[in-house]
Amino acid sequence: MSDKNFVKGRRPAGRRVTLRAPAKVNLHLEVLRQRHDGYHDIETILQAVGLFDRVTVELAEEYQGGEPDLALTVSGARGSVPTDETNLAWQAARLFCRETGVSGALTIHLEKAIPAAAGLGGGSSDAAAVLVACDRLFGTGLEADRLERLGAEIGSDVPFFVKGGTALGRGRGTMLTQLPSVRTGQFLIVKPDLQLQTSDVYGALKMGLTVNSATANIQVIRPMLSRFPQKTWPGFNRLEDVVLPAQPALQRLVLGLRQLAPVAMLSGSGAAVFGVFPEGRDLADQAGEFEQTGLFVRTVAPHPGGVEVLQD
Numbered sequence: 551m552s553d554k555n556f557v558k559g560r561r562p563a564g565r566r567v568t569l570r571a572p573a574k575v576n577l578h579l580e581v582l583r584q585r586h587d588g589y590h591d592i593e594t595i596l597q598a599v600g601l602f603d604r605v606t607v608e609l610a611e612e613y614q615g616g617e618p619d620l621a622l623t624v625s626g627a628r629g630s631v632p633t634d635e636t637n638l639a640w641q642a643a644r645l646f647c648r649e650t651g652v653s654g655a656l657t658i659h660l661e662k663a664i665p666a667a668a669g670l671g672g673g674s675s676d677a678a679a680v681l682v683a684c685d686r687l688f689g690t691g692l693e694a695d696r697l698e699r700l701g702a703e704i705g706s707d708v709p710f711f712v713k714g715g716t717a718l719g720r721g722r723g724t725m726l727t728q729l730p731s732v733r734t735g736q737f738l739i740v741k742p743d744l745q746l747q748t749s750d751v752y753g754a755l756k757m758g759l760t761v762n763s764a765t766a767n768i769q770v771i772r773p774m775l776s777r778f779p780q781k782t783w784p785g786f787n788r789l790e791d792v793v794l795p796a797q798p799a800l801q802r803l804v805l806g807l808r809q810l811a812p813v814a815m816l817s818g819s820g821a822a823v824f825g826v827f828p829e830g831r832d833l834a835d836q837a838g839e840f841e842q843t844g845l846f847v848r849t850v851a852p853h854p855g856g857v858e859v860l861q862d
């Protein structure tokens with residue numbers, strides 16, 4: 551066994567950590583400008599919700615030494631989820647080992663409940679869960695800030711899932727400020743059998759040299775979080791401008807939800823949409839109607855945290 555597997559004198563091999571990794575929706579998303587690195591600067595309010603992938607990471611006793619030996623399996627996936635190095639969870643494990651100087655044989659299992667390519671951040675949340683799991687398994691004791699910085703190297707949404715709750719995201723979404731957690735409201739999430747790739751959606755925006763100023767929006771929006779979800783919620787999703795005209799079925803869904811819920815919009819780059827209803831309203835009939843048309847439907851609560859260790 552490699553010496554690198556021993557961190558601060560501890561022998562961590564032969565252990566397993568199980569976590570739950572929440573989905574997110576965007577309560578607001580403005581696109582400010584295209585950056586030179588190809589990403590866009592955005593201003594967004596991210597909200598973790600109680601729809602969870604279950605992520606298990608095991609560090610084997612047996613390990614030949616050298617490069618990390620990674621294996622990944624996936625169950626329950628809706629949409630195509632890769633099991634190779636293109637999976638964000640795989641990338642998280644590899645990056646963690648490289649950046650902290652540890653190595654080992656890691657087996658990752660993703661039990662997917664979050665649909666893929668939905669704008670619900672499922673892959674990003676899995677990646678954050680793997681970072682947290684590796685930190686436990688190798689006993690590296692990294693601060694949340696360090697985990698967030700590692701996460702930003704994997705994807706723009708990954709850092710958010712370290713703390714989760716309700717947060718303002720700036721830059722390409724990775725510069726985070728925690729906001730007072732939204733604790734009420736029922737989130738009815740609906741997704742047609744349609745996968746949208748985030749890069750395609752941002753590409754369709756064709757920002758060119760356009761620079762939007764959105765600071766005023768956030769100043770208006772932020773204080774209104776304490777009364778969320780109210781009919782006068784000023785948050786919006788700029789990506790609807792390109793997604794909805796191209797996807798009439800999604801347009802109908804969002805407009806339909808807006809008739810029913812005080813707040814309804816596309817989540818991230820889609821294809822999930824969500825409506826937020828006041829506490830106590832019985833949503834069974836509404837959910838049932840969507841389900842009958844073959845859509846993915848879940849009614850979930852806001853989640854005040856990020857990825858959580860269930861079993862260690």
Ligand code: ATP
Nearest residue numbers: 637638666667668669670671672673674676707748
């Ligand atoms: P985001 O809102 O963060 O852009 P998303 O919710 O739209 O992401 P994901 O579920 O993260 O989308 O999946 C986006 C793409 O990434 C999928 O097409 C899938 O092939 C790939 N992918 C890589 N790793 C994962 C993962 N762990 N779970 C789901 N999809 C993954």
